[in-house]
Amino acid sequence: xxxxxxxxxxxxxxxxxxxxxxxxxxxxxxxxxxxxxxxxxxxxxxxxxxxxxxxxxxxxxxxxxxxxxxxxxxxxxxxxxxxxxxxxxxxxxxxxxxxxxxxxxxxxxxxxxxxxxxxxxxxxxxxxxxxxxxxxxxxxxxxxxxxxxxxxxx
Numbered sequence: 001x002x003x004x005x006x007x008x009x010x011x012x013x014x015x016x017x018x019x020x021x022x023x024x025x026x027x028x029x030x031x032x033x034x035x036x037x038x039x040x041x042x043x044x045x046x047x048x049x050x051x052x053x054x055x056x057x058x059x060x061x062x063x064x065x066x067x068x069x070x071x072x073x074x075x076x077x078x079x080x081x082x083x084x085x086x087x088x089x090x091x092x093x094x095x096x097x098x099x100x101x102x103x104x105x106x107x108x109x110x111x112x113x114x115x116x117x118x119x120x121x122x123x124x125x126x127x128x129x130x131x132x133x134x135x136x137x138x139x140x141x142x143x144x145x146x147x148x149x150x151x152x153x154x
Contacts, residue, residue: 031105036069041089063094064103066111074099074112 013020024031032043051058065081067074081087081096095103102109102119109119134147 026106029106033068036073039089040091044089044091060091060094063091065090065094065096066103067096068112071099071112 021033023033034040034043047058050056065087067077077087078096078098081090085093087096097103097111099112100114102111102114104110104119109116130147134144139147
């Protein structure tokens with residue numbers, strides 16, 4: 001039996017659900033939930049096996065880590081990773097979210113102790129700036145439609 005089959009992630013208990021949350025998958029986006037005692041090397045072995053079977057390639061450079069759990073553990077993980085570029089068997093030199101930083105997962109923002117509206121501020125500023133520029137010009141209706149599609153719609 002392969003070593004990755006001997007150990008399973010306990011996942012996270014969600015009130016009202018019988019099963020624990022271990023992963024969410026959508027198209028080519030995968031979110032894995034690991035507990036403090038989980039071993040990333042085991043997860044990496046599972047991912048490697050799946051990628052081989054599916055003829056897929058796991059893009060480690062797009063990996064983002066959001067520490068969860070008690071605040072002391074999160075701060076220790078973030079500090080160690082920031083100082084050394086490593087934490088246990090986790091991937092080295094990927095993005096680890098800071099304590100007040102939001103990470104986007106399938107269009108929603110997740111993180112610890114971040115201002116809920118903060119991720120939207122730069123986007124709203126960009127839209128407001130575009131609208132002010134358009135008010136100064138004399139665009140045609142068709143020109144405005146294209147501008148909206150490219151700037152606000154995007």
